[in-house]
Amino acid sequence: MELRIFTEPQQGATYETLLRVARAAEELNYGAFFRSDHYLHMGNVDGLPGPTDAWITLAGLARETKRIRLGTLMTAGTFRLPGVLAIQVAQVDQMSGGRVDLGLGSGWYAEEHAAYGIPFPKEKFGRLEEQLAIIRGLWDTPVGDRFNFDGIFYQLQDSPALPKPAQPHVPLLIGGHGAKRTPALAAQYADEFNIPFASLEDTERQFKRVRAAAEERGRKADDLVYSNALVACVGKTDAEIKRRADAIGREVEELKANGLAGSPAEVVERLQQFAALGSQRVYLQMLDLADLDHMELIASEVMPQLG
Template identity: 75%
Template sequence: MDLRIFTEPQQGASYDTLLAVAKATEDLGFDAFFRSDHYLKMGDVDGLPGPTDAWITLAGLARETKRIRLGTLMTAGTFRLPGVLAIQVAQVDQMSGGRVELGLGAGWFEQEHKAYGIPFPKEKFGRLEEQLAIVTGLWETKLGDTFDFHGTYYDLTDSPALPKPAQARIPVLIGGHGATRTPKLTARYADEFNMPFASVEDSERQFGRVRAAVEAAGRGADELTYSNALVVCVGKDDQEVARRAAAIGREVDELKANGLAGTPAEVVEKIGRYAEIGARRLYLQVLDLSDLDHLELISAQVQSQLS
């Protein structure tokens, strides 16, 4: 089971804070550092010092880390034109030496669009489908050839389809709870399917839908990596679990029901339940980015027990 650290910087984090977490992620042996792509806080937090841009952050981390994978859960399709996004991600991949992954979603948080003057179109899923076709199509176009795309929402003519990523293929992540369109889109474009903040039972059902869609598309179901994103709150004892839960404004019982919370033994047991339904990767949503001791505990007493 791969463990990846997943951050939500819109809740309040500077680049220096994110750099400290990314370096700890690397030093402690985790597989990757991922971040959300949001420009506005959620809930009862001040969000200071304000938003950081996902791909500018990852560009900086690409030069200041050496091993870990870097990516987004999920880049909002409403934020960037697909041609521009393809250039940005390919450049960061070059800057990292080929360690980037792209999670791409439709975008959903209308309030942040209003706050920063970003258009929030009514039809987002159709746009997402065209964005995936364009981004992957630009990267896959052979050197010297050009790329054209004429869709409902986007039109590209004679694109040189540059720059190219360092990787032969940047892994693409698609996720969500949708029962029909999401699995079909995943089958067509994704290397990984991510189920965010869902129970073992709901994840098993959605993994089954995705596997069926992948097979219907003529691919092997096991070509994809299946993953979950879950909030994490681990303590060496019940008192430490309660302290960490309080620090992020959550209740222990709720976290145990809906995330990965408890002592290392409890968390390892629950991870095993996700592994049994086919999850091979977990994105640990770390909400208190100042608590690097939390990452050390997870590394030493949870990750060390996973094969």
């Protein structure tokens, strides 16, 4: 099982903070550094000093890291036109030497759209489906050919479909809890399916849905990578676990029930339960970005036991 770092900068983080975390993740041999794509904080925090843009951040990190993969959970489809997003991601992939994954979702947080004047359409899922078709179509169109798309929400005419990413195939991540449309969309477009903040029972149910949807489309179910995103709160002692839970405004028992909390041994056991359901990657939601010792503890005492 691969462990990746997942951050939520809208809760309050500068680019320099994110750079420190990304470099630490690289040095500690985590598989990737990911971030959310939000412009407004959530919950009882002030969000200072304010939001950072996901793809501007990743462009900077592309030049200031060397090995670690970079990506989003999830880029909001409401924030960017698909043609523009295809250019942005391709450029950051070039800047990184081919280390980018694109997680793309429909967008959901109405308040941040209102706060920054971003349109929030009623029909988001249909738009997401067209966005995926356009982005993949632009990247897959041979150089010298043209790409056209005539959809309900988007129309592209005589596009040169440039630039191309550095990778022959940028991995696409699709995720969520939806019972029908989400698995079908993942089966059609995704290289990886991610379920965020889910129980073992919900993970098993949703992975089965995605595997069945893939097979219905004629894909091998194992062609997709299956992953979870879970909040992390690990400590060597009960006092250390509580200190880390307090720092992010959560209760230890709630985190043990809904995330990855406890001693390294407890967290390894929990991760092994997810692995038994088919989870191949876990995105560790790190909410206290000043606590680099937390990342070091997981890297030294959890990661080696996962095989």
